[in-house]
Amino acid sequence: MSKRLTLGIFGFGVVGQGLYDIIKTKDLNLSIKKFVIKDPTKERSLPASLFTTDASVILDDPEINTVVELINDADAAYDITVRALRSGKNVVSANKKMIATHLEELVKIQQEHGTSLLYEGAVCGSIPIIRNLEEYYDNELLHSVSGIFNGSSNYILSKIFNEKQSYEVALKKAQDLGFAETDPTLDVGGYDPKYKLAIVASHAYGLYINPDEILNLGIDKLGNSDIQFANEKNYKIKLIPLAKEVDSKHVVLYVLPKFIRKDNILSNVENEYNGVLVKAAFADEQFFYGKGAGGHPTGSAVLSDITALRYDYRYEYKKHLESQQVEYSTDYQLEVYFRYADEKTLEQIQFDSISERYYAENFKYVIAKINLQEIIKKRDLIHQDGNFLAEII
Template sequence: MSKKLKIGLFGFGVVGQGLLDIIQSQQLNLEIVKIAIKDPSKQRTLQKELFTTNHTEILENSEINTVIELINDADAAYTIVTTALKSGKNVVSANKKMIATHLKELVELQQKHGTSLLYEGAVCGSIPIIRNLEEYYDNELFSSISGIFNGSSNYILTKVFNENQSYEDALKKAQELGFAETDPILDVGGYDPKYKLAIATAHAYGLFVAPENILNVGIQNLAQSDVNYAREKNLRIKLVPTAVKVGVDKIVTYVLPKLVNREDFLYNVENEYNAVTVQAAFADKQFFFGKGAGGHPTGAAVLSDIVALRYDYRYEYKKFNSGHAVQHSDQSLLEVYLRYEDDGLVEKLEFEEISERYAAKNFKYVIGIIKLSSLIKHRDLLLDSETFVAYTSNEVHLERSLQNTLAEKTLANSAEVF
């Protein structure tokens, strides 16, 4: 039998109002007791008594047993969520930056205080990827998880490739529609998908990775020459976060533009839609697709967590608790397309091999295999406005990374014998 939830809601923006719309359209055993907001002067459709600017009216209210956190400020969200968990209240949050940054601590708080924190809405909007990683794939061995985790950048890339818009015009349109912020770097720079990747990696592999340890290079330097190159090769460019298992116990993570071919599921994911591809040992390749942003899609994900709390559901972090530890690593090889201006950059990156090279007055590029660690080391150079990097769909580099790992283990074992 489900219990009645008495809810304190923080934030009444697009997602908060979308959540309320969904709740009001259904008969659910829950009640919104109080809503915390920043601006009390703003006109609202609900009765004034329901709103407060004082957080303690929710956090110290013993009647409220469930806190829903839907604000943008990651630091304030951290205070709200940790205070609620410590006081015995269950929490639903959609704040990916806060969750990714503090996830291990938040897991420990739940265990210590017997509370539950759910956050399906924090990763890819309406796509139920976290619950699937927790439940359906709880005993699966993943080789990779990747996808399109950011609707803003994908909308821009769609307009560039489908409607021949310039990057600048597509970005401006995304801002007008509310898909991108006035300062869009969190989206187009790959920070937003990096936070989401960190959360997904914890559930896919049982590995907590600090976001600052995940390489992110975005699409902000995309030029028409890059678009022309992709079109000539019948490719599209997508911003793709990836977590890949290399060898027995190593996980590598990165967020980079990717040159996607027609056989890739991501090729036809357009506009603000998100997608997740998982490559599993037994279930093989599977694909999740859905809206990644918006009041109702994200609100639906938040509501699914709220409903689960009626039955005392909590994440078990089974892979983290399984005892099969994995390690975060930068020891992998990638085949990349690099457009550059300064020849010295190619030398500094120390390509393992170069398979293609082109140089004209206003356009120079190389295709080659490079160490992920080299991209990390020289990330600042890759952010130069005259530089653009994207990895390819060629997965030979993964096989070579695996071979290198096995060779290292063989050498280590030989050394022990002698």
């Protein structure tokens, strides 16, 4: 028999509204007691009595046993989550930055207080990747987890390669449709997929990694020359995070734009869709595909976590408890395309080898092997205006 849940929800934006739309269509043995919102003057589709601006109304209410956190502010989300878990309430969150940054501490708090924090909605919208890594792949030897984790940048790249739009036009369209923020750096700079990758690495490999230690280069320096190069070589460009086991003791993590061939399964993931590719020793290759953003897709993942709490579900973090831990490494060689503006820049970067070099008045690039550590060390130099780096896979 499932237990009855009384919900207090923080946030009534796109995901909060989407979640409410889904809940009202089903009989799930749960009820929503209160929403905490930031702006009390904004017109809402529900009675005013359901809303408050005071977090304590939810956090101090003994009747509310489940807190759903759906706000953008990672610091505020952290405070809400910690208070709720310590007061004996279970929490469902969709805040990937907050979870990625504080995961190790949040796991300890859950263990100390016997509470549960679930966050399927924080990674890849409607795709149930966290639960699968936690349960289905709990004893699997995972070679790698990669994919398209960010719908905004993927939408922009789809418009560029399928409709021949410029980066600027595609970005503006993504902003007009609400896929990208006014300041799109979080998405196009690769920060959003980096937070998601840190969470995935925890459930895939038992690693707690500070996201600041993971390299992320985005598509914000993408130029017409790079698009032309990709088209001539029959590539598409996708922004792809990767968690990969390089040997039995080490895992590499990074987010880079990548040139991928059109027969690669990820090349068919378009617009705001996400795709997660899991390569395992015994299950071989498996692919998860679904909408990565939007109120109803993300709301469905949040609801999946809420309904799991009716049966006292919690992540066990089994891979963190295994005796033979893998470690995070940055010692890994990649093949890259590097388009640069200034010859002096090229002289300051230590490539292991250069296999191709092109030099024209307005377009200079090399195809080269380089160690991930060198990219991290020279990140600012590599990513300054006039340069663009992408891995070739």
